[in-house]
Amino acid sequence: MVDNNAGTKLDDCELVEKVKNGDERAFELLVKKYQKGIYSLTYRMTNDHFTADELTMEAFIRAYKAIKRFRKGANFFNWLYTIAVRLCLNYIKKEKRKINIDPENLNALVHRKIHDDGLLEKVIAKEVNIKIREAIQHLPEKLRVVLLLRVDDELSYEKISKILRIPSGTVMSRLNRARERLKKSIGNYLMS
Structure with missing residues (x-):
């Protein structure tokens, strides 16, 4: 995740003002700063590297084209993230396909540690991760x-x-409803 403290916000505001005045190098700095985070978001939402690359590039292109309308003092990170999320949502609607979630990205949802040498535990954990992924796909x-x-x-x-x-x-x-649905789905799986 991108560090977004107050000092960073001021730096972003200064860079945005430079971009508004025609300084393309300032925009390159913003791209370097946020490219990994935006790519990570678009990849998690699409689970496709090519699509994530395209949507990341499109997010920055749209931000550049709309930079003159960016409000002074606003949070650039939030603005850029909004552009990327909207692009992903539009892509998903257009493609009419479900978001695929990579099980590796779901480790934060699994709150227990697996013993390194326990094969059974690893197999069970992998299966639980797959079930969590499937449950999230159905949300x-x-x-x-x-x-x-x-x-x-x-x-x-x-x-x-x-x-x-x-x-x-x-x-x-929405977060509470998502968690409740996941608990119910995973609970039903674990009980069977």
């Missing part, structure tokens, strides 16, 4: 996106609210 898109932004990107409710342009109460509600 409605609105719940899935909030879960990814909160768990994988460790974004605050407020940032998710700004990125998705929904109230923070809605973010919390």
Whole structure:
């Protein structure tokens, strides 16, 4: 996740002002700073490297074209992230396919440690990760996106609210519903 403290925000504001004044090098610095984070987001949402590359590039192109409309003092990170999330959501709707989640990205959802030398535990953990992935794939898109932004990107409710342009109460509600559905799905699997 990109460090986004107050000092970084000021630096971003200065860079954005330079870009508005025609300094392309300043935009290159913003790209270098946020490219990995945006790529990570687009990959997790599409589970396809080529698509993630394309959407990452498109997010930066759109940001560059719209930079003149960027409000002075606003948070560049939130603005760019919003562009990337919207591109991913539009892509998913256009392709009419479900988001695939890589089991490796779900380690944060598995709260127990696996013994390194225990083969049975490893097999069980891998199977649980697969079931978690399947359960997340079956979540409605609105719940899935909030879960990814909160768990994988460790974004605050407020940032998710700004990125998705929904109230923070809605973010919390969707996150709780996503967790409850996952508990139910995984619980049913573990009980069988």
